[in-house]
Amino acid sequence: MKILAVILVSVSLAACSLPKAAGPIDWTEKHAAYFHTRLAAVVHGSELTSRKHQTYFLKSDEINAMATDRYVIFSTAVVESADPDLIDAVIAHELAHSILRHSTIKIAASVVVSAAMIAADSVMPLASTASPLVNRLAVNTFSRSQEIEADDKAIEMLTRTYQREGARHPHRQAREAVRYALEVLYRKYGDSGGNILDTHPALSFRIQRLK
Secondary structure (H helix, E strand, O other): OOOEEEEEEEEEEEOOOOOOOOOOOOOOOHHHHHHHHHHHHHOOOOOHHHOOEEEEEEOOOOEEEEEEOOOEEEHHHHOOOHOHHHHHHHHHHHHHHHHOOOOHHHHHHHHHHHHHHHHHHHOOHHHHHHHHHHHHHHHHHHHHHHHHHHHHHHHHHHHHHHHHHOOHHHHHHHHHHHHHHHHHHHHHHOOOOOOOOOOOEEEEHHHHHOO
């Protein structure tokens, strides 16, 4: 992802104050207000209401986002898309990673693998030299399963959101929103992911399982 600038924007997910740019960000108040509204709607009633999180935005034309246990980052392309289903799905997917503490679990898995490889040195000399590759294989395999878990959690969160908003078929609407977002990525970037060293499963697989 080409990052043109880091926008120093920070909001509390618990309070969900309106995102305001402190840098050269060229979104309209309408874009910012809509994103704020959807962020607040998904957070409301979720496990995040009792946890202090920060939200940041990166100036980028790429549809992208990432999350840790304490913060979430969205590219401005997500905000500026003004696409209701895409925005809802991306917000829910990234918040799901935070709720499930995926980044902390991934770090712990990496530490365990590294320690195991160092310990293996005592019975298999030079085993630790393979640690970087083994670590990457193990952690990325784990990461791929986390993406599926985050997709499912996102559907759960959006189901609750749409139910509160009076949708007739909230679960179906949530599932379709997440699938639609994956299809947008598929059309824009192709069938990325799924290889042994990839952190994400193939987009085609993620889309198919939601049909």
